[in-house]
Amino acid sequence: MAPQAAAESAAAAAATATAAAAPSSATATATAPPAAQLATRDGGDGGSEQQQQHLQQHRPQQPAPAAATAQRYPAGSSSTCSGSSMDGSSQETGEAPPAAAAAATPAAVAPAAAAAAVAKPAAGISLGPHDKPKLSTVAPPEPQSPQQPPEQQQQQQPLQGWSPGRRLGMTLAAPLLAAYCCAAFGAAWLLTCTILPSYVLAQRLYWACPFIPHIWARLGPVAGTAARLGFEASHCINILTRLLTLPLRPHLPAFYILGFPKCGTTSLAEHLKHHPGLSATAGLPYHEALAKESHFFQGVYGRTHAHSRTLYRSCFPTVLTRWWHEVVRGAPAWACFDACPVNVCMPHTAERIRRLTPEAKFVVMLRDPVPGVFSAEIMMRDMGVPLTWSLMEPPQGEEDPRFTQVPAEVSALWRRLAALGPEEPLPRELPTTFYTQLGAVLQCGMYADLLRPYLDRFPKDSFMFVEFKQFTFNPEAVVRQVLQFVGMDAARYTHKPLPPAMKNNYGSRAMHPGVRAALARLYGGPGGPNRRLAALLAAWGQLPAELGWMGMEGA
Numbered sequence: 001m002a003p004q005a006a007a008e009s010a011a012a013a014a015a016t017a018t019a020a021a022a023p024s025s026a027t028a029t030a031t032a033p034p035a036a037q038l039a040t041r042d043g044g045d046g047g048s049e050q051q052q053q054h055l056q057q058h059r060p061q062q063p064a065p066a067a068a069t070a071q072r073y074p075a076g077s078s079s080t081c082s083g084s085s086m087d088g089s090s091q092e093t094g095e096a097p098p099a100a101a102a103a104a105t106p107a108a109v110a111p112a113a114a115a116a117a118v119a120k121p122a123a124g125i126s127l128g129p130h131d132k133p134k135l136s137t138v139a140p141p142e143p144q145s146p147q148q149p150p151e152q153q154q155q156q157q158p159l160q161g162w163s164p165g166r167r168l169g170m171t172l173a174a175p176l177l178a179a180y181c182c183a184a185f186g187a188a189w190l191l192t193c194t195i196l197p198s199y200v201l202a203q204r205l206y207w208a209c210p211f212i213p214h215i216w217a218r219l220g221p222v223a224g225t226a227a228r229l230g231f232e233a234s235h236c237i238n239i240l241t242r243l244l245t246l247p248l249r250p251h252l253p254a255f256y257i258l259g260f261p262k263c264g265t266t267s268l269a270e271h272l273k274h275h276p277g278l279s280a281t282a283g284l285p286y287h288e289a290l291a292k293e294s295h296f297f298q299g300v301y302g303r304t305h306a307h308s309r310t311l312y313r314s315c316f317p318t319v320l321t322r323w324w325h326e327v328v329r330g331a332p333a334w335a336c337f338d339a340c341p342v343n344v345c346m347p348h349t350a351e352r353i354r355r356l357t358p359e360a361k362f363v364v365m366l367r368d369p370v371p372g373v374f375s376a377e378i379m380m381r382d383m384g385v386p387l388t389w390s391l392m393e394p395p396q397g398e399e400d401p402r403f404t405q406v407p408a409e410v411s412a413l414w415r416r417l418a419a420l421g422p423e424e425p426l427p428r429e430l431p432t433t434f435y436t437q438l439g440a441v442l443q444c445g446m447y448a449d450l451l452r453p454y455l456d457r458f459p460k461d462s463f464m465f466v467e468f469k470q471f472t473f474n475p476e477a478v479v480r481q482v483l484q485f486v487g488m489d490a491a492r493y494t495h496k497p498l499p500p501a502m503k504n505n506y507g508s509r510a511m512h513p514g515v516r517a518a519l520a521r522l523y524g525g526p527g528g529p530n531r532r533l534a535a536l537l538a539a540w541g542q543l544p545a546e547l548g549w550m551g552m553e554g555a
């Protein structure tokens, strides 16, 4: 691979020459300077002094980082995680969340104006057990209420698409560009036949997502080998096509869906893809998961390239896709997004995302971590990952170290990721420790601590928080709010229910009640991670109406 700087400037020049250039304006927050908006959508540098000033001005005061990597998990003395089915069963589906049911509209977010009614703690103050904010007064207002502060009204400004001239130019160039893409696909196919690129690229994918190879093993030797070869060939063709068409891929995401594993990010992304102006990452025909999440910052292009703007651009659709959406489907504007849930769990991603897309917005999905971690276990088991732990087995005594101590290996990994320079290679042990250790899975539920690197770097109005139950209770309402938040015209969205397969089947499997109690103590006790999250959201001015699992139901 050519040195990155040269490759990036060559690609940028090619992008200009092929009329794959920037649109006239872009998304991001309406308060952003226009140049920065362009940079976000089209992969420009985005690091100007003006933007830095903007970010500085909007950067909220945050508390000093908490001990996310402490050797001992934050203690909780009692189980207060009510309001959810702790076994993670799909009982959650369709169940009216109490607060949402009381509200006129089951909104995912109570914006700042409404949250002002709450006894707000100062930014960074952890709520103690005795100073709960009064949440009963928080009613989610209509998203486009005229009483909203100007900052929020501006947020909902729609995106702007290509100018009529550019649309016409693109329409004339479309056949040529399509021919170029077909040629690139053919070349990628031929290269794949030589096997070597297929092998090399698959190794990188398997390094970043080590659970994938287990899927083949479950299918048996013959079917498993056939499936694996097909998958690897398809992956190779797709990645090579992406790279060969780089000049046609100037886009970077306008927003990210940050979720914690099993928070409903796939469903939200699927719904958003039904909007004519939105696309997720450029997908693989044989691996639908990567059509939603790039896994770029987890090293899907190799551990030394998880910061390259050029390579990140390759993960998103071409100008032809944009042309299709804006000209053929008639969307007024188009944008793409990355819905990789594990981004937020890894502390190094916030700074890399800031450098690549400083004006990005974030839709943060939150779920009670107790059913969330069980759902994660079930997913890994169903994929055939050999886990050395199980939440279905009883805990080892009252103070089971699995739920009270952070394993040294896990805390060391999180510390290393937090200290990682923005262009440094990812730690070698990252995927195996992250995906197989119970301690790592549990760490992913420490939402407040994991969000902090993002909240420290991006302006307040870049975040929208979506609570899982409210989303599953009324997905359409939440999707429309998300569309407004990211600047899309929600009126153009047609809601289609997703196939039931999007919901996991636990069968007869259930979390052991003792484990459930231990997890509830870990996350839900006074001063524990859930309380810290609620305090953070209150300080942030955004309180989801459903806060039961954050220990706020009695407020």
Ligand SMILES: Nc1ncnc2c1ncn2[C@@H]1O[C@H](COP(=O)(O)OS(=O)(=O)O)[C@@H](OP(=O)(O)O)[C@H]1O
Binding pocket: 088, 089, 090, 092, 093, 094, 259, 260, 261, 262, 263, 264, 265, 266, 267, 341, 371, 375, 376, 378, 379, 471, 472, 475, 502, 503, 504, 505
């Ligand atoms: N509409 C709706 N209703 C009810 N439940 C829903 C819905 N959409 C997603 N889900 C549940 O979300 C869980 C999957 O979350 P993710 O897609 O974020 O998973 S992943 O991290 O991307 O693998 C998974 O949770 P579990 O069922 O507990 O495993 C899905 O069932």
